[in-house]
Amino acid sequence: MAGLRERKKEQTRQRLAATAWRLFAERGFEAVTVSEIAEAAEVAKATLFSYFPTKESLALQGVGDEDLAGIVAGRPAGTSPLDALRTHYRDFAVGPMTGIDTEVLVSRVRVIFDSPALSSAAHALLYQQRQKLAEVLAAEHGETAAALMAAQISASLVTLQETFFRRLAAGAALEDARRRLAEDVELAFGLLAHGLDPFASGGRPARDEPAPAEDPITTEDRPRPTGRLRPAA
Amino acid sequence: MAGLRERKKEQTRQRLAATAWRLFAERGFEAVTVSEIAEAAEVAKATLFSYFPTKESLALQGVGDEDLAGIVAGRPAGTSPLDALRTHYRDFAVGPMTGIDTEVLVSRVRVIFDSPALSSAAHALLYQQRQKLAEVLAAEHGETAAALMAAQISASLVTLQETFFRRLAAGAALEDARRRLAEDVELAFGLLAHGLDPFASGGRPARDEPAPAEDPITTEDRPRPTGRLRPAA
């Protein structure tokens, strides 16, 4: 029962986003003017801004949609937040690719990386995820602890994304990038779960790099250090 | 041998920053116009922008000056990066306060917190520190590992700062805020060093909050989990 009105709106919205991305891909984010976009999409500038609040939002549609908080909140009983997230990211890295056009993806990534304004706006979006994650974690841990955990987790995941996309933008094949991502996921969650101390080295590092396993999937949970953090003196 | 010219420049710069902050404190960041600032400081708008590249930079002078990378790079031999940073932050929290005007500090913090634009610009500054930290860590670990560690560390420290400042802005006394910061520092570095797993809990959390020790300083290094990350299968 989609009313005519809503159909038209959706259509216009699509046209705006598509037009914008076409221009961004051609000349880069900063070099394109919103008036230009509006003109090319045959709408008034004011109308454009009734669809998208900012120029950045034209380019960042769908960025930061992945919902960390939701994954953690909806995890099966008996799993730790970290496990839930690890599973999710493993699936993304090694699971089947659901129809992703590499060309498009790479072009989007390039545009975003090339524009400080856009990168920064993207970061701001991801920052909100972190806040929401902190909220759901706060239900189980102290507020401060939750904030810290959320910060660490979110920072790690953002780093994973950045690394992945940077490789893509640098020209790596999608499958290669995904393979390396799979390794990095294990590395990241290892660090998150067990901390940096196993890596710690006073003067010189113990090993240059922790040699990621061949097949990440085979890496199963190791016995956890049970020691509590800061036991009462 | 400070030439007259340079003295005047420095003077003007100071006058601009001071004027700006006076106005920001009175009416908030967004409500003050750069033209206004320029006028009040008796300079042309163009001149103002020859001193400060953006409006934000007028407000964020000195933010993000603390140099994580430097602390890590210049740490005494035999200490891990984490230890060096922990020591540094402990000192800040419990060491002597070197002439800080709480009034001024709080007003600055309030202004920054109240302006999304400003907060976000501050984040961007702190993000640069993180990049530099990653660079120095990359010398000892793999690039990806370094990026992940830097991300975790930097995210944690930013969270500490935010928490500290938020308490101040909420009206807490400086000494109280510092005491709680001291606790949080231990918590944060504990998490960083030993990971989140000791906290991990499947269905329900083991404890609500890990009860920070009374006197953080007495908390000395615990035996480290020696298990390496992802040993070859």
Add this chain to the structure above:
DNA sequence: TCTGAAATCAAACCCGGTACGAGTTTTTGT
């Protein structure tokens, strides 16, 4: 004291974003 470089200035301009009032289209109630 003269000269050239550096700094300042006012004013016009660009761009992202908002405000406004008037016109047009869809919806809704009857």
Add this chain to the structure above:
DNA sequence: ACAAAAACTCGTACCGGGTTTGATTTCAGA
């Protein structure tokens, strides 16, 4: 089927941050 109300769009003028331009002042160094 029709009129009133709501929703959407439009052009234009405006605001604020930031840049450009070109003329004018101010300092430094010989």
